[in-house]
Amino acid sequence: MSDPRFTIGEMCEAFSVTPRTLRFYEAKELLYPERIGQKRLFTKSDRARLKLILQGKRFGFSLEEIRQLLNLYSIDDQQTTQLSRTYTLAQERLAAMESQRDELTNAIEDLKEQLRWGEKILAERGVKAVA
């Protein structure tokens, strides 16, 4: 009934990454797989963290930034002080993300306008815009 462990190959298969990537993340202290002899065994926790890492990357965060974000999830039960510090850290991150989203929203609007303009030009020339 104990938690399952995964080999590096299984992890790579499941998340579409290379072994090099997982070893690299471990070296950068983003993952902490167990060891049996030399070989790595990834836990459920490692899977959860890896999922967050890959998500973070899609948002354009650096691995170092992600490492700090991950620390938000590993809460030190003993030190409440630590907790409220990470809390403010999370709020800062949130603000950054929101402003980034707003910028994106604006850029999207601009692009849409450009597209409408382009459509008009194409229409004038009697060319159908590719839907």
Next chain:
Amino acid sequence: MSDPRFTIGEMCEAFSVTPRTLRFYEAKELLYPERIGQKRLFTKSDRARLKLILQGKRFGFSLEEIRQLLNLYSIDDQQTTQLSRTYTLAQERLAAMESQRDELTNAIEDLKEQLRWGEKILAERGVKAVA
């Protein structure tokens, strides 16, 4: 009444970039300043392009991606075919940006939940959450 030209120094001042950066962008064919002898003279058009470049970078686009985006703005008046091709390219880009924004929106929601959860924990322990 002719358009004003700007030295590399003026450009750096105006956009908070280094000369190296502007020369690099020229080498990568993102900018096309004129030349008077050896020296570069940046036009109004270069300023517009540079503004878009810096904006693009904030969205996490690579310089190569930005270069392609910039070509959307420099429309070849002779070849309409070219235009409708770039039009679809712009639509793809738009779709990518929208889905990226949506992902961000979700992540923001997740983070907010985490924060609400953290607040409760802090409250239970009698610690004020840092506003």
Next chain:
DNA sequence: CGATTTATTTACGTTAACGTCAACTTCCCC
């Protein structure tokens, strides 16, 4: 038991986006 398969460490290679000299020209000022 020998051959794969799977994994490990070590270490050099790679791309992107500049930073950072070094070694000149050119222009302007007193």
Next chain:
DNA sequence: GGGGAAGTTGACGTTAACGTAAATAAATCG
């Protein structure tokens, strides 16, 4: 006309995030 100040072209250095190759070990399969 002798300096700064501003600008130019190399060319090597740097960081991030892995890729890739070499040499080696452990486990598995017929």
